Amino acid sequence: MKTDPSFFDKVYEVVRHVPYGRITTYGHIAEYIGAKGASRMVGWAMNASHGGDPPVPAHRVVNRTGLLTGKHHFQTEDMMQRLLTNEGVDVKDDRVVDFEKLLWIPVKEMKSELG
DNA sequence: GAGGTGACTGCGA
DNA sequence: CTCGCAGCCACCT
Numbered sequence: 001m002k003t004d005p006s007f008f009d010k011v012y013e014v015v016r017h018v019p020y021g022r023i024t025t026y027g028h029i030a031e032y033i034g035a036k037g038a039s040r041m042v043g044w045a046m047n048a049s050h051g052g053d054p055p056v057p058a059h060r061v062v063n064r065t066g067l068l069t070g071k072h073h074f075q076t077e078d079m080m081q082r083l084l085t086n087e088g089v090d091v092k093d094d095r096v097v098d099f100e101k102l103l104w105i106p107v108k109e110m111k112s113e114l115g
Numbered sequence: 116g117a118g119g120t121g122a123c124t125g126c127g128a
Numbered sequence: 129c130t131c132g133c134a135g136c137c138a139c140c141t
Contacts, residue, residue: 007138026123030136037136043122044138063123070122080122 007035011045012052014106018060021087022104023096025064032106047073059083066099 010033018024026039035041042061049056059080063069071080071094081091090097 030123035137037124038138039123039136040121041123041137041139044120046122048139058122061122068122073122 007033007041008045008048011042012049012056014110015046015049015056015058015061016054017106017110018057018104021089021102023060023062023066023084023089023099023102024104024106025062027064028103028105028107029061032110043070046070057083060087060104062096062099066096068094068096 011029014029014032015024026042027036029042030036030039046056046058046061049058058070059074061070068080068084068091071077074080081094084091084096089102096102
């Protein structure tokens, strides 16, 4: 079908599946939608997620090092960190503390969900 | 149709 | 450890 969901829609859906108090990375999202290596597109999609409906918790998406690289694209630079801390995710120096523990992998978690 | 952009990632020095 | 380069692919002009 040429009317298949856009690349962006795939990204949005995965991000929306990220549970509360959890985070994921661009690479894992890209891999899940079959665009492994195209992690840049994920971030690009996030930029278009503003005003999306339903809203996309872009603040739960960070780079592979847990760094809040996209915080500059929020309403305010401290918005991303604030949202994360609000969910119980501790952030320090623009990095997610114990981000590996809070890391949520769609390719892994979503698969289990299907079963 | 062609060129430029980007909220990333991996590898080498 | 830090710094730089190349690959990746959809969207915009």
